[in-house]
Amino acid sequence: MTGAAHGGDSGGRGDFAGLGEFDRIARYFAPLAHPAGLGLADDAAVWTPPAGLAVVMTVDQMIEGVHFLPDDPPDAVARKLLRRNLSDLAAMGAAPVGYLLTTALRADTPEAWLAGFAGGLRRDQAEFGIGLFGGDSSSTAGPVMSSVTMFGTVTPGAAWRRHGAVAGDAIFVTGTIGDAALGLAAARGQLADPDRSLRERRLLPSPRVGLALGGLVHAVIDVSDGLVQDVGHLCRAAGCGAVIEAALVPASAAARAAGPDWLEQRLTGGDDYELVLAAPGANEQALRAACGAVPLTRIGQFTDRHTDVVVCDATGQRIRLSRSGWTHF
Structure with a gap:
């Protein structure tokens, strides 16, 4: 997306919704x-991190039909793309700074879609204090795709990790779980949503950046693939197990x-x-x-049962789930 963006953009025709690539x-x-980002006028960005801070990097992509629906508003698509990456930084205790953006759009994408997408980026840049470093743009005959690589900073050695949980630790979760999957x-x-709150939550998550949890937590992860599966990631990293009390999971x-009937979808969606x-x-x-x-809600406990995540009902009986979370393959 810098002045040297290339890679077959618009199939070499130099037009996109009436605009050339550089326009x-x-x-x-x-x-x-x-x-x-140097005004996006050069081949790359030049960023000098503040003295005494380590750089934290993450990347996430969104593909039409996989991560968002074709009729989702473009501003919401852009904001969710940023927020997925912001959540990764939040899970590491990092302060976000900026990002690189790639887009692959169909040649017949309306200019209004692009304007809405850029407007969504602008809104969340202002909310989270970040800016665009640069990127690349291409055309595609397939589904729309966009990817963000985000950079943040943290005190060296202070980044939160997945591997520190120990048997006896409590499991806590922020916010509520399951709205996006139900959305x-x-x-x-498939489900009534009279006030559209579930659909809004799917479109616009709230990354928990800026929480000062240093010294209080042993491990942290964000819930992207499903609560049960992501707790399982903590278990596998630390060699422990976990018990989640379904009745305590905030909704x-x-x-x-x-x-x-929607409990499993809430816990795994x-x-x-x-x-x-x-x-x-x-x-x-x-x-x-x-x-x-x-x-913040306490929903269970880590155990010494190796990597096993058990979900229990209010009587302590195990709830059998058909899956633990989302997987692409």
Whole structure:
């Protein structure tokens, strides 16, 4: 997306919704440039991290038909793309700085879609204090695709990791779980969503950046692939097991209204972008204070059963799930 963007953009025709490649960079993306992006006028960005800080990097992509629906608003697609990456940084305790963006759009994509997409980027750049470093753009005959590589900073050695949970740690989770998965069902007409809160949650997650949890947690992960599966990632990294009490998993009013038939989808559907914390139970009060206005719920405990995640009902009986979470393959 810098001045040297190439790679077959617009199939070599130099046009896209009436705009050439460099025209749309100048109109829609150059105004979003971080100072490190040099106005998107060069081949690469130049960023000098602040002294005494380590750089944290993450990358995520969104593909039409896989991560978003064809009729999702373009501004929401852009914001969710940024927020998925922001959530990865949040799970490491990093402060976000900027990002690289790649897009592959169909040649007949309306200019209004591009304007909406850029508007969504602009809105979340302002909200989260980040800027565009640069990127690349191409055309595609297939589904629309966009990818963000995001950069943040953290004190060296202070990044939160997945591998620190120990048997006896409590499992905490921020926010509510399952709204995004139920929102997808609502968007497909499978579930009532009268106030559209479930669909809104699917489109616009809330990455938990800026929580000061240092010294209080042993391990952290964000819930992207499903609560059960992501708790399982913590277990495998640490060589322990976990018990999740389904009745304790926080749900919004709309998710509760969906009823018990949707419990498995809530626990395994993913796309929540909340944080799961492994921490001593004795730290609960301090964790709540550190989370401030972000809700925090204790939902279970890590055990010495090697990598086994058990979900129990209110009577302590195991709930058998047909899957643990989302997987692409």
